Amino acid sequence: MMALVSREFHMFNAAGKSFLYLVPSAAIFALDEATSAVLRVVSESKSGEDAVVASLANRFEPDVVRAAIGELTEVRAIGYEHQPEAVVPRMLPMMPFPLNTMVLNVTNQCNLACTYCYEYGEDKIVDTAHGKQAKFMTEETARESVDFLLRESGRLAHMTFFGGETLLNFPVLQSTIAYARRRAADEGKEIDFSLTTNATLLRPDIIEFLAENRVGVTISIDGPREMQDKFRVFHNGAGSYDVVAPKIKELLRRHRSRPIGARVTLTSDTLDITRIYKHLTEEIGFWEVGFAPVTTSPQQHYAIGEQGFDRMLDQFRRLAREFTDHVAENRHHGFSNVKDTLEEIHKGVSKAYPCGAGLGLLGVSTDGDVALCHRFAGSDAHKFGTVRDGIDRGAQSAFLEQHHIADKTDCSKCWARPLCSGGCYHEAHVRYGSTGHPNLHYCEWIRGWTETCLEIYGELSERNPEFLARFDREEAKAEAAI
Numbered sequence: 461m462m463a464l465v466s467r468e469f470h471m472f473n474a475a476g477k478s479f480l481y482l483v484p485s486a487a488i489f490a491l492d493e494a495t496s497a498v499l500r501v502v503s504e505s506k507s508g509e510d511a512v513v514a515s516l517a518n519r520f521e522p523d524v525v526r527a528a529i530g531e532l533t534e535v536r537a538i539g540y541e542h543q544p545e546a547v548v549p550r551m552l553p554m555m556p557f558p559l560n561t562m563v564l565n566v567t568n569q570c571n572l573a574c575t576y577c578y579e580y581g582e583d584k585i586v587d588t589a590h591g592k593q594a595k596f597m598t599e600e601t602a603r604e605s606v607d608f609l610l611r612e613s614g615r616l617a618h619m620t621f622f623g624g625e626t627l628l629n630f631p632v633l634q635s636t637i638a639y640a641r642r643r644a645a646d647e648g649k650e651i652d653f654s655l656t657t658n659a660t661l662l663r664p665d666i667i668e669f670l671a672e673n674r675v676g677v678t679i680s681i682d683g684p685r686e687m688q689d690k691f692r693v694f695h696n697g698a699g700s701y702d703v704v705a706p707k708i709k710e711l712l713r714r715h716r717s718r719p720i721g722a723r724v725t726l727t728s729d730t731l732d733i734t735r736i737y738k739h740l741t742e743e744i745g746f747w748e749v750g751f752a753p754v755t756t757s758p759q760q761h762y763a764i765g766e767q768g769f770d771r772m773l774d775q776f777r778r779l780a781r782e783f784t785d786h787v788a789e790n791r792h793h794g795f796s797n798v799k800d801t802l803e804e805i806h807k808g809v810s811k812a813y814p815c816g817a818g819l820g821l822l823g824v825s826t827d828g829d830v831a832l833c834h835r836f837a838g839s840d841a842h843k844f845g846t847v848r849d850g851i852d853r854g855a856q857s858a859f860l861e862q863h864h865i866a867d868k869t870d871c872s873k874c875w876a877r878p879l880c881s882g883g884c885y886h887e888a889h890v891r892y893g894s895t896g897h898p899n900l901h902y903c904e905w906i907r908g909w910t911e912t913c914l915e916i917y918g919e920l921s922e923r924n925p926e927f928l929a930r931f932d933r934e935e936a937k938a939e940a941a942i
């Protein structure tokens with residue numbers, strides 16, 4: 461009799477039940493008593509089917525055990541010893557891959573000098589002070605970028621304005637949106653706009669424009685005054701909280717056509733996530749808050765080290781608990797890190813690449829060079845063509861060839877790889893000098909956080925499955941637009 465062996469999965473418990481996260485397929489399988497018992501027997505020792513039936517004879521009928529074995533082999537949680545494990549093929553994306561999101565760096569200048577910013581210090585990839593790139597994008601380059609996006613996109617195109625401080629080049633942003641709308645209508649395509657800003661330059665007329673044009677806005681802000689002013693300072697060292705808080709409140713009051721989100725950069729000195737979240741949602745009024753740990757050289761005192769990751773995970777988990785309880789009762793909660801991960805889990809995302817950079821997402825520098833993403837915009841080493849000449853398909857294919865998860869041997873046995881896929885290229889470049897290197901410094905954090913999100917997923921599948929089903933409807937809507 462052939463022996464049964466367990467395959468690659470990660471087990472987790474939620475709502476008093478056991479679940480399997482099946483790594484090769486990124487699917488979730490809820491265990492009942494019989495499948496749970498079979499899995500335990502097979503995981504403890506290699507056993508033939510008859511031996512498994514015999515060992516569970518005091519608890520289950522033979523037919524029930526055989527059915528459970530059948531289900532577990534079908535989802536590949538277990539398999540017969542001689543059968544090879546399912547290998548996920550090393551499939552490269554079909555080319556040309558449609559460009560979904562273009563991030564336009566309309567300026568590389570900033571009126572703040574945030575201590576941790578990747579534009580400064582050791583994290584800098586492009587010399588924006590003395591380098592060859594223009595400091596501001598011209599109207600002409602922005603128009604060429606729109607034409608480029610509409611040439612390369614499917615029916616729906618996203619255009620994101622970025623900086624430096626994006627609003628330092630508001631006139632170009634304004635004329636580009638008008639031009640893009642006209643051009644998209646000519647092409648029979650839909651175009652959507654968003655931007656990221658530090659909020660210092662939000663004047664009433666700018667707010668009016670953003671609201672009228674339904675521009676999605678993300679504000680970079682770190683929390684209450686003492687946290688914001690620790691790192692988010694003007695060039696003279698003055699804190700920015702008192703400048704931005706009233707402007708953000710005015711934006712939130714006036715701009716109701718789309719939810720406005722905050723993006724918080726977390727450092728080892730500002731890790732009080734619950735307090736930051738409460739301040740930004742309850743006192744300022746943001747709909748959503750997303751947190752990103754600082755991506756910087758480990759030597760910097762504000763970089764989050766190993767102990768910081770533990771503390772951060774603990775804080776994330778507390779806020780995630782609050783999220784779960786809210787959502788279970790059909791109440792809104794704006795902790796976007798959880799929502800984004802739940803959506804990926806629900807869709808069974810198994811990433812060959814950590815993010816869309818170089819694939820459905822590209823960054824454009826002030827001069828119109830096309831790059832891997834906004835963080836690499838203007839870097840010759842990460843250039844993928846120009847908006848005038850189009851995407852350099854050779855460079856793009858070579859990049860995708862070299863960065864596939866199948867080639868990241870450190871990740872090959874990691875159960876979190878369907879969602880992590882090695883992590884951000886920019887962070888890898890800063891930490892290890894190579895975009896292809898997995899971000900091994902934060903594996904424990906990633907696995908801990910993924911486990912938490914799986915547990916929340918399991919719990920919500922019991923307490924509010926309708927919340928998860930909404931992701932299907934949103935996906936169907938997005939697919940219809942492609």
Ligand code: SF4
Pocket residue numbers: 870871874875876877880881882883898899900902903904906907
């Ligand atoms: S970087 Fe770490 S956590 Fe991410 S897939 Fe690789 S081994 Fe897993």
Ligand code: SF4
Pocket residue numbers: 814815816817821832833834835883884885886887
């Ligand atoms: S490489 Fe990093 S910064 Fe660039 S899009 Fe991907 S996750 Fe974001």
